[in-house]
Amino acid sequence: MDETTRQSAQEYLAAKLTEEEQRYEAEQNLALATARSLMVWKHVKDTILEKCREWNAITQEETLTCKETMLGDLRVWCAARSKQMTVQYDSKKLLITIKNAGRLEHEKDVILHIEGYRTGMDRTDRDVHLVRNEQAVNMDLLIVGELRVLTGMSRQRK
Numbered sequence: 001m002d003e004t005t006r007q008s009a010q011e012y013l014a015a016k017l018t019e020e021e022q023r024y025e026a027e028q029n030l031a032l033a034t035a036r037s038l039m040v041w042k043h044v045k046d047t048i049l050e051k052c053r054e055w056n057a058i059t060q061e062e063t064l065t066c067k068e069t070m071l072g073d074l075r076v077w078c079a080a081r082s083k084q085m086t087v088q089y090d091s092k093k094l095l096i097t098i099k100n101a102g103r104l105e106h107e108k109d110v111i112l113h114i115e116g117y118r119t120g121m122d123r124t125d126r127d128v129h130l131v132r133n134e135q136a137v138n139m140d141l142l143i144v145g146e147l148r149v150l151t152g153m154s155r156q157r158k
Helices: 003-059 139-150
Strands: 064-068 074-078 083-090 095-100 110-118 126-132
Touching (some): 003 064, 003 083, 003 095, 003 110, 074 139, 083 139
Antiparallel strands (some): 074 083, 095 110, 110 126
């Protein structure tokens, strides 16, 4: 057997296995994200409700009002500014969208994607997380930043 032929055939097999592995990973990650997306949405809603409760407890007034709509979306109103933030969950696209009327007009909505990912060496070691701009999201920081904007403050402390 010619050495060049053997090396070329091995490269072909390696590329084929890599493609199959990537396809397998994508299928498994999508399946897990789909299966756990409601759990992620519940965590997002619970985080928002908790942050609103904490905010109101500290200000000792109903600065923020949080309600779940008939469609299952979450609405947060800021009484002081007559502005609202809407948080929507799209189970088909595995997206959570945050629309904040407190943002400047040129600022875009926050779009979070629910993704599965591998956590360990074993093929079954997997979990899900929210991703924005290909980066994992810290929900606590994101929500506090959005509430700051909704109430007329800058996103971050100076």
